[in-house]
Amino acid sequence: VAALLAELAPGRDVRLSAGALRTVSRHPWPGNVSELRDALTAALGRRPVGVVEATDLPESCQSAPSGTLRAVDRAERDAIVAALRDTDGNRAAAAAALGVARSTLYRKIAQYRITG
Structure with a gap:
């Protein structure tokens, strides 16, 4: 990660927080280094x-x-993560933004093992 950050952001003071490093470490990286490079970019x-x-x-x-997610599952997961990001992690607001019940959102968070 440090080598890629140095390559992608030469001369800039950039580093991963402990939480970001944990997130990167837990991810399976099916696309290997190229996927990691894209994520860091x-x-x-x-x-x-x-x-x-x-x-x-x-x-x-x-x-x-x-396991491997189908395209529709990836889209759903990405929408949930984006809603959580947009609402600063407020799950009630994210559920409202997505038009789903909070219980559905909690179930989907568990199903996709969303960490953020």
């Missing part, structure tokens, strides 16, 4: 200098599903 788009937080990482990094 996206995070640097959100936070070009300083400490990159877990919420700066793309939606795909915010969950650790037990």
